[in-house]
Amino acid sequence: MESNIPSLPFCPPPKDQKGENKIQFFDFTSLQKEGKVPKEFIWPSENWVKSSGEIIKLPLIDIGAIKSDEAAMSYAAEIVRKACIEHGAFEVTNIGVDSDFINDVLQETNNIFKLPLSKKISAIAKDSGFSVAHAERYTTVLPWKETFTFMFKHNTKNDTQVVDAIDSLLGEEFQQAGLVYQKYCNAMNELSEVIMELLAISLGVDRKHYQRFFEDAESMMRCNFYPPCSASLSGALGNGPHCDPISITILLQDQVGGLEIFADNKWLALPPKPNTLVINIGDTFMALTNGLYKSCLHRVLVSNKVERKSLTFFMNPRGDKIVSPPKELLGKDEARKYPDYKWLDLYKFTQKTRRVDAKTLDSFIAWRSSSQPSNSN
Ligand SMILES: C=C1C[C@]23C[C@H]1CC[C@H]2[C@]1(C)CCC[C@@](C)(C(=O)O)[C@H]1[C@@H]3C(=O)O
Ligand SMILES: O=C(O)CCC(=O)C(=O)O
Numbered sequence: 001m002e003s004n005i006p007s008l009p010f011c012p013p014p015k016d017q018k019g020e021n022k023i024q025f026f027d028f029t030s031l032q033k034e035g036k037v038p039k040e041f042i043w044p045s046e047n048w049v050k051s052s053g054e055i056i057k058l059p060l061i062d063i064g065a066i067k068s069d070e071a072a073m074s075y076a077a078e079i080v081r082k083a084c085i086e087h088g089a090f091e092v093t094n095i096g097v098d099s100d101f102i103n104d105v106l107q108e109t110n111n112i113f114k115l116p117l118s119k120k121i122s123a124i125a126k127d128s129g130f131s132v133a134h135a136e137r138y139t140t141v142l143p144w145k146e147t148f149t150f151m152f153k154h155n156t157k158n159d160t161q162v163v164d165a166i167d168s169l170l171g172e173e174f175q176q177a178g179l180v181y182q183k184y185c186n187a188m189n190e191l192s193e194v195i196m197e198l199l200a201i202s203l204g205v206d207r208k209h210y211q212r213f214f215e216d217a218e219s220m221m222r223c224n225f226y227p228p229c230s231a232s233l234s235g236a237l238g239n240g241p242h243c244d245p246i247s248i249t250i251l252l253q254d255q256v257g258g259l260e261i262f263a264d265n266k267w268l269a270l271p272p273k274p275n276t277l278v279i280n281i282g283d284t285f286m287a288l289t290n291g292l293y294k295s296c297l298h299r300v301l302v303s304n305k306v307e308r309k310s311l312t313f314f315m316n317p318r319g320d321k322i323v324s325p326p327k328e329l330l331g332k333d334e335a336r337k338y339p340d341y342k343w344l345d346l347y348k349f350t351q352k353t354r355r356v357d358a359k360t361l362d363s364f365i366a367w368r369s370s371s372q373p374s375n376s377n
């Protein structure tokens with residue numbers, strides 16, 4: 001079924017006289033009232049092929065416990081290995097922030113998406129700020145969602161980087177939101193280190209290997225808002241089927257649900273659990289394991305009644321780092337599944353050449369070797 005998912009058209013908006021993109025702005029509030037789904041939001045039917053109606057059961061890792069108990073860590077590594085080989089997803093809890101704080105993060109996210117469209121439009125920036133259905137980048141097969149994005153550098157001395165980013169996007173009256181997101185990203189920084197240790201142990205490589213590789217990681221934090229879609233049987237999707245090109249995604253979803261994972265040859269729902277985050281393996285971590293761990297194929301369905309919010313912390317290596325699996329992971333005559341690449345090159349490919357889908361890494365490698373033969377090592 002996977003291979004039937006067609007790639008998406010990369011149709012950028014037309015340019016105005018100044019060479020700037022002519023953006024079409026969609027106002028989800030009025031679209032909802034009118035019960036309209038414009039044709040730009042209709043996805044080809046292979047993308048919304050039927051859900052199985054079943055729920056996926058993922059290993060749930062207690063982060064507090066594995067940090068302090070080596071036996072708990074070894075057991076967790078074993079079950080995480082199995083899940084990552086099968087479909088590339090597991091869940092974590094007890095991550096060191098309390099449920100009140102998680103509610104605060106979701107509340108700030110709600111406030112941001114309730115801003116008037118004019119304010120959102122003023123905060124559209126390259127690689128950050130608002131996006132309404134990615135319509136500033138594409139004209140067809142748009143996702144039924146709005147996003148708000150900012151960058152986060154790991155382990156820097158700058159402890160106000162997020163506050164400053166929010167200030168420059170939204171203004172100083174959003175300082176409270178900035179402080180909440182700063183604390184959330186700091187927590188994600190710490191959590192990602194434990195996860196990298198867990199993944200290294202699960203793969204049987206030096207337990208600090210991935211922690212070192214990601215010590216100067218440059219991650220992307222994205223808040224997602226999926227408005228209800230009263231005509232949800234129309235072919236609209238919050239996110240079409242895709243694998244994240246990044247290393248790992250740490251996902252916080254509100255209580256609504258809609259995320260589905262492709263495993264056992266079917267689409268399975270992953271309903272939210274309180275105080276639990278989802279970890280998805282992305283293409284770049286798959287490459288760092290020489291293809292042993294699967295990049296998780298997932299999609300987001302929209303509800304016809306309620307809005308949904310989620311936060312995706314996309315963890316990436318520094319842009320110029322070479323993505324290459326550790327030698328100890330490669331069996332004696334084991335062939336390399338993917339050639340070395342720089343994360344920034346894969347990222348640029350997703351922004352300029354090909355829309356993200358279920359086969360992004362393969363298309364990137366094929367594109368690179370056909371357009372720059374010297375890179376095909
Ligand atoms: C490499 C990237 C492309 C996306 C942003 C980063 C990390 C994940 C990607 C994305 C979220 C995967 C789903 C589709 C996408 C277009 C989206 O819905 O936002 C992707 C991102 C993007 O191009 O903005
Ligand atoms: O909202 C979600 O649950 C997942 C979003 C997602 O897959 C993405 O942004 O890449």
Ligand SMILES: [Fe+2]
Pocket residue numbers: 242243244298
């Ligand atoms: Fe995703």
